[in-house]
Amino acid sequence: MATVWSDQEHGFMQRALKVAERGRGRVSPNPLVGCVLVKDGNIIAEGWHDHLGGLHAEQMAIHDAEKNGFSSNGATAYVTLEPCNHFGRTPPCTEALMWAGIKEVIVAHLDPNPTVRGAGIEVLVQAGITVRQGLLEAQAGAQMRAFMHWCEHRRPMVTVKIAVDRNGSVDDRSGAPMRFTSEGCLDAVHQLRQDCDAVLVGAETVSRDDPSLTVRRVEAQRQPLRIVIDPNGRIPSDAVLLNDGHETLHMAETFRGLKPLLNQLGDRDVQRVLVEGGPSTVHAFLKQGLVDEFFLVQSEVEHVVPVAANLADNTLSAAGLSRREDQQWGQETVQHWSR
Numbered sequence: 001m002a003t004v005w006s007d008q009e010h011g012f013m014q015r016a017l018k019v020a021e022r023g024r025g026r027v028s029p030n031p032l033v034g035c036v037l038v039k040d041g042n043i044i045a046e047g048w049h050d051h052l053g054g055l056h057a058e059q060m061a062i063h064d065a066e067k068n069g070f071s072s073n074g075a076t077a078y079v080t081l082e083p084c085n086h087f088g089r090t091p092p093c094t095e096a097l098m099w100a101g102i103k104e105v106i107v108a109h110l111d112p113n114p115t116v117r118g119a120g121i122e123v124l125v126q127a128g129i130t131v132r133q134g135l136l137e138a139q140a141g142a143q144m145r146a147f148m149h150w151c152e153h154r155r156p157m158v159t160v161k162i163a164v165d166r167n168g169s170v171d172d173r174s175g176a177p178m179r180f181t182s183e184g185c186l187d188a189v190h191q192l193r194q195d196c197d198a199v200l201v202g203a204e205t206v207s208r209d210d211p212s213l214t215v216r217r218v219e220a221q222r223q224p225l226r227i228v229i230d231p232n233g234r235i236p237s238d239a240v241l242l243n244d245g246h247e248t249l250h251m252a253e254t255f256r257g258l259k260p261l262l263n264q265l266g267d268r269d270v271q272r273v274l275v276e277g278g279p280s281t282v283h284a285f286l287k288q289g290l291v292d293e294f295f296l297v298q299s300e301v302e303h304v305v306p307v308a309a310n311l312a313d314n315t316l317s318a319a320g321l322s323r324r325e326d327q328q329w330g331q332e333t334v335q336h337w338s339r
Contacts, residue, residue, distance in 0.1 A: 150232040
């Protein structure tokens with residue numbers, strides 16, 4: 001029989017999901033996790049995983065309760081992900097919950113990581129703590145989608161972002177390369193970049209635009225790995241991303257295909273890669289069915305000498321993607337497609 005959750009319980013887990021967002025762009029390869037402690041129907045503490053090596057959400061919430069003069073003994077913990085039961089950068093969260101006297105733990109999503117996978121809940125139950133699971137499970141899974149994908153496939157989730165003019169062109173060859181989207185759109189792109197572990201482009205993009213592909217317009221805990229697919233060694237040696245001190249993976253003569261590359265990135269704990277290349281690079285990923293998410297940015301600018309992207313709806317549908325929603329990034333409309 002399915003568990004029936006009260007409106008109040010929904011509210012507490014929704015709060016845990018909200019505070020988990022405070023770690024976005026700061027904790028990969030760890031997942032976003034939020035926790036709230038509830039006692040006598042009231043939230044007495046909140047916690048989230050804030051940065052690598054920092055307290056996990058449960059540990060932060062317990063510390064928050066103590067700091068504010070509340071006893072966590074007898075409290076209920078609402079956690080968006082199954083508590084870990086292994087030593088990593090921090091001690092096990094299960095031990096922290098037991099030490100704090102938590103009487104019940106409500107978990108949104110089980111942890112698919114092989115080091116956990118139900119072991120956390122098992123330890124809590126053996127310690128006499130009541131555990132219930134599945135509250136807002138789908139929402140928690142969506143929030144941690146890149147982590148879930150990496151745990152299942154051991155390769156990163158692939159997100160594509162490409163901007164086109166009103167006629168579907170990605171570039172205007174009538175002059176020097178110029179950005180043709182708004183400042184608000186650029187802010188959104190940097191926010192997206194911040195949430196990715198790597199950014200990938202092809203040789204043509206580097207040769208034409210000489211981009212840095214760094215996170216600049218939002219606070220960045222770290223910079224993404226830059227990847228350039230350049231099988232023929234076309235990019236100039238003085239390209240910005242080869243000389244600015246940030247890490248770049250230059251796939252030159254050693255490049256042997258996209259699937260091996262994704263496997264290699266997965267081994268490096270890259271969980272989400274953002275493809276910002278031109279049409280050739282984007283279509284290579286689409287044709288192999290490797291795109292999990294697609295952002296098509298539509299500008300009202302009209303190019304004089306256009307370069308067609310050839311990204312019709314049927315192209316994206318044939319790659320296994322479905323149009324989910326339209327968003328607004330600054331002055332641009334953005335089609336959001338996903339697998």
